[in-house]
Each structure stands twice: as structure tokens, then as C-alpha cells.
Amino acid sequence: MPEKNDLDDATAPYSGPRAVDPGEPEPRLEDDPDYVTRTRFLSLIALAGGVAMTAAIVVPVVGFAVAPTLEPEPPRWVDVGPLKDFPDGETTSIAVAGPATESDRRVFIRRRDDELIPIWNRCAHLGCPVAYSPGGDVFACPCHGGAYNSRGLVTAGPPARPLDRLDYKIVTPDGKDVALGDAKDEDRLLIGVAYSIDEDEQSFTLRGPGESVTGVLRNLYPSPGA
Amino acid sequence: MATKDIGPKNPVAQTGDMVVDYVDHRTGAKTGLNWFLNRNIPAETGWFQTLGFTALALFGLQAVTGIILAMYYRPDPATAYESIRVITDDLTWGWLVRGMHKWGASAMVVVVFLHMGRVFFFGAYKYPRELTWVTGALLLVMTLFMGLTGYLLVWDQKAYWATVVAVNITASAPVLGPYIADILRAGPEFGPSTLSRFYSIHMLLIPGGMIAFIGIHLFLVSKLGVAEPPWSKRLQMVEREKEEAKRQAARDRLPTGRTRVPVRAPDHPPLRTPAPTDTSESATTPDGGGS
Numbered sequence: 427m428p429e430k431n432d433l434d435d436a437t438a439p440y441s442g443p444r445a446v447d448p449g450e451p452e453p454r455l456e457d458d459p460d461y462v463t464r465t466r467f468l469s470l471i472a473l474a475g476g477v478a479m480t481a482a483i484v485v486p487v488v489g490f491a492v493a494p495t496l497e498p499e500p501p502r503w504v505d506v507g508p509l510k511d512f513p514d515g516e517t518t519s520i521a522v523a524g525p526a527t528e529s530d531r532r533v534f535i536r537r538r539d540d541e542l543i544p545i546w547n548r549c550a551h552l553g554c555p556v557a558y559s560p561g562g563d564v565f566a567c568p569c570h571g572g573a574y575n576s577r578g579l580v581t582a583g584p585p586a587r588p589l590d591r592l593d594y595k596i597v598t599p600d601g602k603d604v605a606l607g608d609a610k611d612e613d614r615l616l617i618g619v620a621y622s623i624d625e626d627e628q629s630f631t632l633r634g635p636g637e638s639v640t641g642v643l644r645n646l647y648p649s650p651g652a
Numbered sequence: 653m654a655t656k657d658i659g660p661k662n663p664v665a666q667t668g669d670m671v672v673d674y675v676d677h678r679t680g681a682k683t684g685l686n687w688f689l690n691r692n693i694p695a696e697t698g699w700f701q702t703l704g705f706t707a708l709a710l711f712g713l714q715a716v717t718g719i720i721l722a723m724y725y726r727p728d729p730a731t732a733y734e735s736i737r738v739i740t741d742d743l744t745w746g747w748l749v750r751g752m753h754k755w756g757a758s759a760m761v762v763v764v765f766l767h768m769g770r771v772f773f774f775g776a777y778k779y780p781r782e783l784t785w786v787t788g789a790l791l792l793v794m795t796l797f798m799g800l801t802g803y804l805l806v807w808d809q810k811a812y813w814a815t816v817v818a819v820n821i822t823a824s825a826p827v828l829g830p831y832i833a834d835i836l837r838a839g840p841e842f843g844p845s846t847l848s849r850f851y852s853i854h855m856l857l858i859p860g861g862m863i864a865f866i867g868i869h870l871f872l873v874s875k876l877g878v879a880e881p882p883w884s885k886r887l888q889m890v891e892r893e894k895e896e897a898k899r900q901a902a903r904d905r906l907p908t909g910r911t912r913v914p915v916r917a918p919d920h921p922p923l924r925t926p927a928p929t930d931t932s933e934s935a936t937t938p939d940g941g942g943s
Contacts, residue, residue, distance in 0.1 A: 495839055499839075524841055528729050635823070
């Protein structure tokens with residue numbers, strides 16, 4: 427006969443285990459959002475390491491791609507020939523080495539009335555090469571119709587300022603600077619750095635095509651490295 | 653096993669299936685392709701929706717012809733023009749491949765714009781496809797930039813001066829313009845490294861970006877599905893049901909959205925009970941007014 431147990435007697439008092447109210451759980455450190463667990467610490471280390479390694483690659487690469495291109499053109503003097511090649515009363519076109527031959531820089535040497543102006547052929551609108559027509563004694567741009575007078579000042583079309591000019595000096599064969607009035611035919615003409623001018627022929631640091639040197643629009647562009 | 657009884661009996665086809673299953677089990681390639689290609693599309697999908705793939709096909713054409721052209725082209729100002737001349741005049745089918753690359757570029761710009769117009773006029777850029785539109789817009793910019801940078805590589809007078817003007821247009825953008833132009837042409841003016849810089853941008857930098865964004869674009873197209881054209885019957889039915897429900901609601905005089913204040917014709921001018929008069933000493937009013 428099986429032994430009698432508590433389950434058979436519904437009236438017997440319960441003697442089994444009882445649920446205990448757990449009460450408030452013990453506060454854990456990792457539940458505090460400000461507490462740095464090991465997982466969180468290692469994640470941050472990995473993230474910081476990844477950022478550092480990526481920067482170690484990207485910063486030199488971008489710097490190498492960008493920084494050399496922003497350097498301004500180094501100043502220098504280019505010998506373009508004896509003064510007798512540029513007769514008085516004429517505007518003569520010559521090729522001048524720019525920063526490189528690929529820049530295809532040409533200069534008009536305008537020699538009139540005891541004055542010599544080297545005028546750069548780069549249109550002040552968008553940089554097309556302007557052409558000189560001796561008949562009308564004017565410069566005209568083939569791209570967008572910019573027109574300039576004999577001194578390179580804008581007469582019509584979109585250019586924002588007159589044609590840029592270049593510094594020049596005249597040197598005797600034994601290397602002394604002379605003024606234009608005292609120069610002889612065999613003295614050499616040297617072309618230097620370019621500069622921009624406004625309508626009153628005041629000189630400014632060289633600007634890119636399309637940039638104004640006067641007026642409100644001048645403020646749209648950073649000053650060239652000066 | 654029982655599963656051997658179904659499927660092809662041809663041993664070659666069986667082997668093929670086994671190979672496909674082997675690869676799919678390890679890579680998910682078949683499942684992924686199935687997800688990507690065999691999608692349900694709206695009933696009215698038609699020729700207009702093929703413009704996106706046409707643009708992709710033209711990108712593929714440009715990639716393939718460009719890779720081959722790079723085998724003969726020399727990105728150096730001294731030799732670039734001559735190498736193009738050799739490709740065009742001397743080498744077998746060089747004129748053909750260069751022609752495909754040149755006209756393919758123009759065709760790609762045209763097709764990309766048509767694709768954008770289709771998306772715009774179908775309203776396919778709307779929720780939830782806004783980011784597909786954004787990546788597409790970036791791809792448009794990159795397509796145009798490919799056209800600009802590729803144009804210079806021929807290094808003839810037209811290419812040279814057109815690019816001079818294009819870079820100077822960039823330079824005329826306020827504040828950052830001059831810097832961007834300097835970065836583009838590798839200096840204050842065109843120089844020996846301008847051509848190789850454009851070459852690198854044209855065949856490495858932008859194509860890499862384009863491949864990445866084409867991937868995102870296609871993933872989004874696959875994930876979100878093709879948008880219905882505006883004349884979709886299902887769409888029209890939904891619209892009609894909405895309209896019908898609105899009218900029914902109006903008929904039931906249930907306010908839907910903004911309610912209108914009913915306009916009422918003026919009643920007869922009001923006339924209330926008569927005021928007391930002297931004539932009657934015991935004036936009574938029916939409603940007791942005035943008492």
C-alpha cells in the first residue's frame with residue numbers, strides 16, 4: 427500500500443517551497459549610463475584607433491593632392507629679346523613662358539609714346555586668348571565677345587576688369603637696368619610677374635579671370651596670397 | 653532520397669543544379685540575384701522604366717571602352733595628342749572604340765537626363781524613394797564631371813580652351829571657387845600635371861564614386877520596388893475610393909477635415925410679442941412677458 431502523502435490530503439497545510447518577494451534588485455554598475463564597462467571601453471578604444479589610422483592615411487593623401495596646387499606662381503624674369511624687336515608705335519605679340527609651357531601664355535608688347543605696356547592675352551572674363559587686330563587697334567575675345575581698347579581697357583562685353591599686365595624691365599647687355607627712354611636697340615626686354623588693374627589703371631595683385639578688383643563683387647573672392 | 657525524384661533528370665542539368673546549389677549554399681548568390689532581379693513590378697511598368705538600365709548599360713560601355721583606350725593613351729601633354737591620333741588613324745578599330753567612348757559619353761548624359769525626367773514626371777521620387785533620388789542626383793553630377801574631365805584628354809585646341817573656360821567658370825564661384833580651380837588644374841594655370849590630374853580624376857576618382865553610388869542606387873531600387881506610373885489602374889482605384897469615401901462622408905454630413913459653415917437664407921424679420929398698450933387696462937400676454 428502506498429504511503430500516504432500530503433497531496434492526498436487536501437486539508438493538510440502546505441509545506442512546500444514558497445515564492446519569496448525578491449524586492450528591489452541589487453543595482454548593477456553597468457546599468458548606470460555613465461559607467462564605462464569593459465565592453466564600452468574596448469569599443470571606444472577600437473573606434474579611436476580606427477579614426478586615428480584612417481586619418482593617418484587620409485590627411486597626408488588629401489594634403490598631397492591639394493597643398494602643392496595652392497602655391498602661387500613663383501616670381502621670375504623672362505628674357506623676351508632685344509628692344510629692337512618691339513618697334514615704337516606698334517603692338518607686338520610674343521609667347522612668354524608662363525609657369526609652364528602648357529599654360530600657353532602670350533603677351534602683347536604695346537610700345538607707344540615713350541611708354542611700354544606688356545598686356546597679357548588672357549581675357550578677364552573666363553580666360554580665353556584675346557586677339558589683337560591692328561586695323562582697329564583693339565583686343566577682342568573669340569569666346570564671349572569681350573572687347574578691349576588699345577590699352578586693354580574694357581569697351582564691351584562681359585569682362586569684369588581690364589586685361590592683366592606684366593612687370594617689365596630693360597637690361598643692358600652687361601646687366602644694368604635702364605629706363606625705357608635711355609635704352610638702346612640691343613638692350614634686352616625682361617617680362618616679370620603679372621598684375622591686375624582696374625579701369626583707372628591702378629594696379630592690384632593678380633586675380634583670376636572673372637574676378638572684380640573694385641566694387642562690391644570684389645569681396646566674393648579671397649585675396650590672392652599676399 | 654525522395655528529393656532526387658523531382659527536378660531535371662538530365663545528368664548535365666543535375667550537375668549544373670548541384671553546382672549552383674553548392675555556390676548558393678555558401679554565398680547566397682542565387683538567392684541574392686533572385687531577390688535583385690525577380691521582383692514583382694506594377695502591372696503598367698513599360699518602356700519608360702527602361703531608361704535607368706539604359707544609363708547603366710552606357711556606363712558599362714564607357715567603362716569597357718575606356719579601359720581599352722587607356723592601354724593606348726598617354727596622359728602627357730607632349731604625347732597625348734599624338735597617341736589620340738594613333739588611336740584614331742593607325743590602330744585597328746581604334747576609331748571605332750574611341751568613337752563609342754566619345755558618342756557614348758554624350759548619349760549617357762542625354763539618357764541620364766531623360767531618366768531623371770521620367771522619375772520626376774512619374775512622381776517616382778516621392779516617399780519612400782527620396783534617397784534614391786538623392787543618389788541619382790549625385791550620379792548626374794558625377795556623369796557631367798566625367799564629361800568635363802574626359803574632354804580635356806584629347807589635348808587639342810578645342811579641348812584645351814574649353815577646359816580653360818570651364819575651370820575659370822569654377823573659379824568664379826564665390827569664396828571657394830578659386831581654390832577649387834587651383835586644385836583642379838594643379839596650380840594657378842594649366843601646367844604639366846594638369847593633364848595627368850584630369851586623367852586620374854577621369855579614370856579613377858569619379859568612376860570609383862560612380863560605382864559606389866550606382867550600387868547604392870540599385871540596392872534602393874531593388875529594396876523599394878518600381879514606382880507605379882501615374883496612370884496605374886490600381887493607383888487610380890485607390891484615388892477613386894478615397895474620393896468616393898470623401899463624398900460619402902459629405903453626404904452623411906460628417907465633417908471631413910475643414911467643415912464649412914452652412915450659408916442660410918435670412919428668415920422672416922423677427923417679431924416678438926406686442927408691447928403693453930394704454931388701451932387695455934388688463935393687458936395679458938400669452939407667454940407672460942413683461943410681468
